[in-house]
Amino acid sequence: MAIRANHRVLLGYALVCAAALLCSDVNRVGAAEGQPSTPVTTSDFPVASDARLAGDAKQTRFVLDLDKTIQFRAFALADPYRVVVDIPQVSFQLPAGTGTAGRGLIKAFRYGLVMPGGSRIVFDLTGPARISHSYVLDAANGQPPRLVLELEEVDRTAFVQSLAVESRPELRSAIADAADAAVPAEAAAPPKPAAPADLRPVVVIDPGHGGIDNGTQASGESEKSLVLGFGLALRDRLEKGGKYRVVMTRTDDTFIPLAERVRIARNQSAALFVSIHADALPRGEGDAQGATIYTLSDRASDVEAERLAEAENKADAIGGVNLTEEPTDVADILIDLAQRETRTFSNRFARLLMGEMKNTVRMHKRPLKSAGFKVLKAPDVPSVLVELGYVSNKGDLEHLVSDSWRSRTVGSMAQAVDAFFAERIATAGSAD
Template identity: 45%
Template sequence: MRFARTLPLAGLALCAWLGLAGAVTAQGNGRSQSEFPVATDARLEQSGETVRLTMALSRPIEVTTAVIAGPDRVIVDMPSTNFQVQPTAARKSAGFVSAFRFGLFTADKARIIIDLAQPAVVVKAEVRPVRGGFGELVIELRKATRAEFQAAVAATPARDPEATAAIPPQAKPAGETRQTIVIDPGHGGIDPGAVVASISEKSVVLAFGVRLKEQLEASGRYRVLMTRDDDRFVPLAERVGIARAAGADLFISIHADSLTQAQDVRGATVYTGSERATDAEAARLAAKENQADAVAGLDASEDTQDVAGILMDLAKRETRTFSAVFARNLVEKLGGSVKMHKVPLRSAGFRVLSAPDVPSVLIELGYMSSPKDAELLNSAEWRGKAVAAVATAVEGYFTGARAPIGKAAENRR
């Protein structure tokens, strides 16, 4: 539940691009980010028991503010916006605000999330007119008691789950004989993933996913889909749903973790899904990745897809067997081209690997917290080697003795 209100914003700001590496086309409505209002110059400041977040905007918009508990946060929803704000700005804290983040949330909506270390309520959300016709978005929060905070949360009836803008699920076309592979670049939009210096995980894994898709499609043997092909947030359940709706024969999720307390740890790791983690580090990573929806401001209740109990236990075990086969193949092929973690093959309870009928793996390309890994993750040469290794592993999986689960099930009929 949350407390919400819609506020018109007045004022114009003519803001310059800070240099994206090319315009990104928004899915769903065909618009490019150059058509969106632009937000720049984010500042977080404390004054007594008040914390103020400000941003410059390029044209009038409307915003909806909300207070949500568990974890405590303030959400500011707005039309799709081109955020020209450095990722490092969002990690700054001020008073009871521990951090904030921003990004696309759906095809027609952007979102700012302000994380609260202590209870607070929204006391102001407006755009101040400034000289030259510019405007400044002002979100002002006041420190509150727990009772005041809970009253604000409970002030509005439960809202309907919010629709998100994943790529529409695509069923396998009639007569399609190629294997279907779904590539899942982790994080995206409002959820940046790990951020080191000015580089975010969501950008690193998207670049890798796009390159992998191109290489797999070039062979002509695969139908390749992506859970996202731009800077868009996609809930975990929808990622799984895209693969299942497409009749995927293989699901590959791409990530690049960060360990702030262990910068010497580096190398790629391949994970399969399991209720029981192989070790504490695998369990920690799964718990972290499973919080992606909360990071984007979704309530746990908004994830309504239940993938448990859909297939017989035999089919679930078979899926995991094929996942393990592909994972071992991946470790072998990646190990011949790139640096691997000292424990390169692991398993844990990743929600994104929960499809009971689609063999699935999650690849951690490396650790962005490692200076050496960070350098490689942003290297086109390294990316080419890693992509080629993954593509080789895919080829080996589909031409090996074990067929994907869909084909195996058909053969038993």
């Protein structure tokens, strides 16, 4: 009994310390409260109608056509070589396939929302290059306003020297001013009166990817949209039962860094975190099918799990977030103390979830796996990552876009959540 009491004291101390270290102002207040922000129509934002590249491997120019002038900030990142342009929220109405083909110093580029009021363009470079000129042109001579970015080739030494601290701002500081100016005043929600304490367990649903990060894509479908639709349906099903307070990490097409997804769960004192994804095998690596449930592990359960974790953990790099100076959230000893019990609960929920899903959903031949997913690393929140299926598999993709399949799968996941909390309540009662 004394050993058990000491363990509880150490665990409690670890969680208090971890909470204090990680306490931060989560930018997505609406998502953290489980409520979507006030809708703002795309007509309120500047429109980007075309984008093009010109030049060669020595000098390359990027031009973005707009319907009004905007502010922007551009900076470079290393390993891999990238250039990031942060702008106010823009309605991208570019031709299909824009950015997939590169030219000169630019291999490819992607674009999208990174936070309410802020958009981002990320250029993948063929090698080290610096921004030689960047500017916005007013409309003139029948041409629309244009954002112009000019790059020139440099060696590695010159590139690294150009990475001054001020040229590598964090996500919020890079676009905060522009975002404040871009969001219409009516979009700001009035302060809410204090509500009575809600003692229901908090379930955080995390639709993967979003905004500038599309995830996998196949046959005109993108992972970010498929998993958002599923996540919202799961939220609605859980809220209908009234047993839980449900929080979404995102409720729209916004990019959320991996660390912030974890912070949302921790700041909400979540009792369960469920990340939703849809995998794809690279071309030439065969054809897999079925749903898979992942838990956190220092060692991947197999090569496929390791590949997937590496791919998912690159989300921040895809979004252009600079990770070189990201601080360690919690000391290793605190993580070890807290995660022992947390991983036990995570594995228990994974088994319950598999038991429910296998009755209604086609499962992978090895449905339970583990790997080092960053998004599952909250030391005090039981967490799983669910790959609903493979968008690279024709049959799975047909299921993923089916309303009836989604309804059945959401139902089985909701039953697993009920079983998990019923078991925890029963266990807690017997312990007392």
